Amino acid sequence: VDRAYPLKPVVHRKSCSTGEAGTDGYHNVYPRPPEPREFSSRNFGVRNQGNFSVVGTVLAAMQAEKAVANFDRTEWVQIRRLEAAGESLEEEIRRKQILLRGKLKKTEEELRRIQMQKEQAKENENRELQKIILPRSRVKVLGLWKLSGCTFLSFL
Structure with missing residues (x-):
């Protein structure tokens, strides 16, 4: 619309009218x-x-x-809605990141605990094996060999 020549109101004449509007x-x-x-x-x-x-x-x-x-009011309203939606999405992303960090930390702690238990079980098994097989005061072990799944000890 050219602002130098604004639109003028339009008068519609009805078909039944005979005189001037x-x-x-x-x-x-x-x-x-x-x-x-x-x-x-x-x-x-x-x-x-x-x-x-x-x-x-x-x-x-x-x-x-x-x-x-x-500027069209509906466009401003739409822009505000989009901005609010963007902010809510950012907040949701931050919340999910915090939850994922917590889950990752718990998983890492659980993995460390399992590894420690596995190492302790292995050490305990080795100690028990040594107690059962060899009394320490009488026999000196020269070596421990593994051949095709069998363990061999050499003594002095």
Whole structure:
């Protein structure tokens, strides 16, 4: 819409009307609003032609401000909704990251505990094996060999 030439109200005449619109009392006719006083080339004489470029830029700036000010309300509402949705998604991501860090920490602790138990069980098994097979005070073990799954001891 060109702001220099605003739209005027349109009066629709009904098909049954024979006279002029608004004369029979049944039609609502809006009186023409007075012409808006805006800057245009009609309002300036020949002596103001040099200032027209300055006035044109001022007029363009004013129209740009009006366009920004008249930004569609539904678009602003949609932008606000999208921003709120983005913020809620970011918050949900942060919560899930915290939960995952906690789960990872618990899993690492459980793995360490299992490894420690496995090492302790192995050490206990070796001690029990040594107690059963060899009394320490009488026999000195030279070596322990494993051949095809069998364990051999050499004694002094």
